[in-house]
Amino acid sequence: MAGSTFGTIFKITTWGESHGKALGVVIDGCPAGLDLCEDDIQVYLNRRKPGQSNISTPRNEDDAVEILSGVFEGRTTGTPISLIVRNTSQISGDYSDIASCYRPGHADYTYDAKYGFRDYRGGGRSSGRETVGRVAAGAIACKILKSIGITVCAYTRSIGSIEIDMDRFDRNSILNTPTAMPDPVANEAAIHYLEMARKALNSVGGCMECIVEGLPAGIGDPVFDKLDANLAKAVMSIGAVKAVEIGDGCKVSSRYGSENNDSFRMNGNEVTKATNHAGGILGGISDGSTMVVRAHVKPTPSIMLTQHTINQSGTDIDINIQGRHDPIIVPRAVVVMECMTAVTVLDAMLVNMSARLDSVAAFYRR
Amino acid sequence: MAGSTFGTIFKITTWGESHGKALGVVIDGCPAGLDLCEDDIQVYLNRRKPGQSNISTPRNEDDAVEILSGVFEGRTTGTPISLIVRNTSQISGDYSDIASCYRPGHADYTYDAKYGFRDYRGGGRSSGRETVGRVAAGAIACKILKSIGITVCAYTRSIGSIEIDMDRFDRNSILNTPTAMPDPVANEAAIHYLEMARKALNSVGGCMECIVEGLPAGIGDPVFDKLDANLAKAVMSIGAVKAVEIGDGCKVSSRYGSENNDSFRMNGNEVTKATNHAGGILGGISDGSTMVVRAHVKPTPSIMLTQHTINQSGTDIDINIQGRHDPIIVPRAVVVMECMTAVTVLDAMLVNMSARLDSVAAFYRR
């Protein structure tokens, strides 16, 4: 099937390959009347751009976005917004080595198994570059959410064994460090750690976290379209993510109920919770607390160490993957997680507007 | 919105509340020609039935399923299969205590926030009893998968701090122990652990795991409908699940690439992998290895210890939840996870049939 469309009302469809002519996204269902220009989107794309630090692949892409439709006189019209980013730096080079072999940890073999052949240039559609479309769409979702008082913020929580200290949380550090860690001390340690991994011709995994503040209670739908279920899909669909946690996540499985339940308490007229183990979601619906999502990302599969694998003819071979690759995926994936979270939350909010008959009646009595 | 429908081709829609007249599911898109009778489904429903052991709530439901449509002369016709399970044991009792208060860890508050009011009897639609429809549908998916050589098997991996030892793995133990653990030794320890928790008026979390064997390579779609993304949604949508892992899951974030990559190796004519850290999925598409999914489940939120909370009028109160509840959710949720996994995998397989033009052409040249 398809598989490149996400969302019910705010619906995004991405396309494009790592070394094709371009990548892009169509956003359908964006409410009309949003001020939007290319800069709004470019800021987000720049956060995932390669070649910005020592810990990122030196491939140099402008990643300049162009709005092709859906915006008139600076405002969204309600019709599909088509965004395109041209590939400029793809090297039409020699792919003969990877064309015929299945790199460990990559999707080379599974794409061949499914489709009979594949676009092997840079991983084709399975490349991390696929996320260009997600980020472009997410930038718009973030802008809408911000306009109604909701902030979405993702960052690196750990790199290998180096974890941030939440007591040192500094939001500026996310955008200003190569690791996207909100903790400058951990950032230093992580850079050192990555340098050692790179020297060992190896790569490293990590963990990223996203928090959503200002989300009202009542967002999300029961049963299959629970807010956490849709977030799990959104985040797990990012390449290399192998686990998704909500709130305290895995820790809950070794806890007692008395430790894990969050007490409700009134704070003036406001409903609050004494703790937030639940990560802001109860029964699949937001409870008004900060929403917390976490994703565990595997190490970059492309490493320069010798690896055992097979080729397309079914022969065991050894390979050394050439070229420089990011020694870690997480810092550039953080903005992707932020964007997928924003898209999921915004869609749930738009869907939620018809949950009560009195809201429907009030809307049409205007 | 809706939120009670799941799947693209094999599409299930569940309905029903804990203390309503009945619960059920409509399965649309089930291939025609499957031998199907109520017993096929009842076996699965019996695995999630309450009141079967000391560690399960004594509510006594027959949970007898009736096939209302879609089966003719013992075979599925290709049209919607409607399944119903009548509620027989709901006590039309006194809910005045929970009707007006928001139990910690439950969806009482969030349903009210969304809809303005709620069916408070036994949690209504947010009750674990909602999974009756999922299991009934999953039983059919499991039967189809089995008929083409694919087995789906879920079990309890841990209860509180008690974890199974995979070296003692015994499949029979899953169905024959109250914990649904495949390790009889861990089962004993866990029963003891649960007994202590119950005496302390407390509850316990746990972890469940599902493995799929026999799945061919090539199943799943790129980008948003990755097989692991859809599984994450399917499993996270089960009430009380707070984390989903694929393969080695969270562990990958602290690993080096050289540790985490799985080498491909030929075994005769067959593609195999030396290890399976990936849990059978690469780039969102199955790789032919055993698929491994794990879910972390929070402790039952209903505990008899005194808890702080608020009521609907916005007053801080203390509550003691009466009645006996399962001290742990996992053993009865295991079959739910098995069923959601089966539904997801089968749907991906049906969707996959048109992935290649030569298959399409061959099909219509028959």
Next chain:
Amino acid sequence: MAGSTFGTIFKITTWGESHGKALGVVIDGCPAGLDLCEDDIQVYLNRRKPGQSNISTPRNEDDAVEILSGVFEGRTTGTPISLIVRNTSQISGDYSDIASCYRPGHADYTYDAKYGFRDYRGGGRSSGRETVGRVAAGAIACKILKSIGITVCAYTRSIGSIEIDMDRFDRNSILNTPTAMPDPVANEAAIHYLEMARKALNSVGGCMECIVEGLPAGIGDPVFDKLDANLAKAVMSIGAVKAVEIGDGCKVSSRYGSENNDSFRMNGNEVTKATNHAGGILGGISDGSTMVVRAHVKPTPSIMLTQHTINQSGTDIDINIQGRHDPIIVPRAVVVMECMTAVTVLDAMLVNMSARLDSVAAFYRR
């Protein structure tokens, strides 16, 4: 695939066969807070019940509906509403004649071609009885629409060569005549016409029309989900419908632009149109005028005259279809058209609530 689900937010899934145990529908996404009881639905089901006049099959079904979920203390809860109608009058009789032959004008052959076999009892899922679920769901949609000032009204426009005179339009006549014609004079003529057809062992086609009044301008989406496109699908999906017209429909193809354009005119502060050739829809979006949809329905395919056909073994045979069937489909299909129109319009209205950013912002600033 599936094919039994319709709608984006107000989503209905129907199930059931003519001679199975029951038929029903699940409505997911109904706004919470609607007063709803079985009588609200029964009134609509009674309009499509068989055996109510000489021109309807004497099969005697109670068609009593039961609400199984989604309603608590007399109000919808926002969760799926499951409705069931038990079949009580199906004769477990002798189907050996139709089991092995393909009746002209019926779906016997096409179901066999698709699925390999079929439930031949009374046409199975392809029976007009399938519409029970549509009507039950539509009754709810109609109630919601009425509560916000929108009325949906369908009626018989013609039976064979007998057409109504709009100058004699009398709404009461729709519910009180066996033909569902809003013109008592035409009703008399049509009854006579049908009597003659029946004596000739024949059946007759007809045309039905549905008007929607009170619909605000701005409902419907551009391009594929145009309001008229979704209505065309909704109405064409009713068995035996072979053409759908919006406004002046087929007539527009032989007109000049000057004849067909509707002039806009102000009526005080209100936008009006001097004429309504467009039937209330421009560019797929409602324009605030009365919406007009028309459907042409083929004659009942079951006739007692001798017909040529084939059997399952591929032999030419002659058949005489026994039993009494409705000599015309239209009068009982009128309520089905009304209901499908209501479901389509309501769904478009719920979807439309997020069309503008200022509405979204206002909603979440409440």
Next chain:
Amino acid sequence: MAGSTFGTIFKITTWGESHGKALGVVIDGCPAGLDLCEDDIQVYLNRRKPGQSNISTPRNEDDAVEILSGVFEGRTTGTPISLIVRNTSQISGDYSDIASCYRPGHADYTYDAKYGFRDYRGGGRSSGRETVGRVAAGAIACKILKSIGITVCAYTRSIGSIEIDMDRFDRNSILNTPTAMPDPVANEAAIHYLEMARKALNSVGGCMECIVEGLPAGIGDPVFDKLDANLAKAVMSIGAVKAVEIGDGCKVSSRYGSENNDSFRMNGNEVTKATNHAGGILGGISDGSTMVVRAHVKPTPSIMLTQHTINQSGTDIDINIQGRHDPIIVPRAVVVMECMTAVTVLDAMLVNMSARLDSVAAFYRR
């Protein structure tokens, strides 16, 4: 909502405005392995290009298509195919007249009513130019269908009062006449008729028909996703279409059953029908006969005669629409109908592959 996506497996999403930078489409779910180049698509786009004859607007667009993704080494890869057509001839002219007034028969007013404002340049998204994306996608569907022996062919059936004579049917005439009529004699008469209309500063409606040959029996789904229901939506969603007929369409409503039923007859081993009033669809599923769909198209609403209307400030005004417009929509819409039919039929065929369990089992036993 969205509204710009169509299809279940073969899923198309179009975007773009008449006078924006570009228009395009993303096709997701196209089977892998189809030989595809820009010429395959350009041939279809050229058929809807303006400025090719006296009866078409002289706007001169190249409408050159570029494939941006989804094709590698000349074959589709199974991943989304993104197609773009740049607008080159839009005149950044003076729209002050139409910017503030609501043209009769256009969507100006309804877009404003829905979104609060609109892209008024050339009709924006409601322009006939929106169909560029449909045609580009349909060209691919047509190529796939042709490769498995199915031909889709649309043509003009009537222009105003001039109708073709099926006895003179000449397929070459469709592509070689400005009217797209398959009857050279009617073509001459229609050209004369159009010339007179143009001189009278008026426009003309017409009817188009599409036939599908080679379609196997068994395609389409019961109930809502009937093949004819999906076709009705697909065709009614083309701007200016006001009625859709299947087979004998509207005529069936004044017929007797004995006239309208098609007798099945064996022709050797093949199931055939003596007549084809049904237009190749029974119960929503193809019956193996030629499929026949017809659409009635209103006259071009832009005419140079003086018309009454209102402006955005709510004042009655008179307008004379300047500029040359097509005096008829049909000849250029014929290829749009062909393409929408192809997309609908192909999607139904891909969905149909999992209708029977034995096909599923055979596929996975390969």
